[in-house]
Amino acid sequence: MITARVTVTLKNGVLDPQGKAIEGALGALGFExxxxxxxxxxFDLKVDTDDRAKAETDVKAMCDKLLANTVIENYTISLD
Amino acid sequence: MITARVTVTLKNGVLDPQGKAIEGALGALGFExxxxxxxxxxFDLKVDTDDRAKAETDVKAMCDKLLANTVIENYTISLD
Structure with missing residues (x-):
């Protein structure tokens, strides 16, 4: 059993209104x-295999198909 | 300028319907x-200081006040 962590972030240049709202809220709370x-x-995924290479390939395919929108998002995979 | 990455995850035992839905969708896509x-x-935050200790304290306060719901969520902070 391998635990994989997938981190999906917006690409540079893609607007992030949620991030902007948090920025505003932090300012309003007094953080400077x-x-x-x-x-x-x-995403934390438990993959039922002991083959790290296979797990990485599988998780990459999951990212491309479902977890990330590769038009506007980047993703990184780290295996535990 | 320090870049901090805050990762917020649900505590063990807290139900995660979104995760369950993704699990189902991955199964439907043929991933076994x-x-x-x-x-x-x-959350990726740019903190306008060069004092790493201060940045960490500040980001911790932000997590407790806004970014995480510490009743049901854990958070980790990593400074770049």
């Missing part, structure tokens, strides 16, 4: 010196 | 051997 906030997603 | 999927959030 926040330059920029970008929000992304993280 | 997926044990469990849990979804979380990631």
């Amino acid at each position: 010196g926040i330059g920029q906030v970008r929000q992304g997603k993280v | 051997g997926i044990g469990q999927v849990r979804q979380g959030k990631v």
Whole structure:
């Protein structure tokens, strides 16, 4: 059993209204010196195999097909 | 300027219907051997300081006040 963590973030240049809202909220709460906030997603998957190479290939395919919209998002995979 | 990455994940035992839905969708797409999927959030913040200790304290406060619901969520902070 391998645990994979997929982190999906917006590509540079893609507008992030959610991040902007958080930036505003942090300012309103009195936090100063926040330059920029970008929000992304993280997925923790348990893959039922002991073959790390296979797990990585599988998770990559899952990202391309379902987990990430590769037009506007980047993803990184880290295996545990 | 320090870049901080905050990863917010659900605590163990907290139901994750979104993760369950992704699990089902991956199965429907033909991916086998997926044990469990849990979804979380990631925030990339640019903090306008060069003091790493201060940045970490600030980001921790932001997590407790806004970014994470500490009743049901855990968070980790990594500074770049």
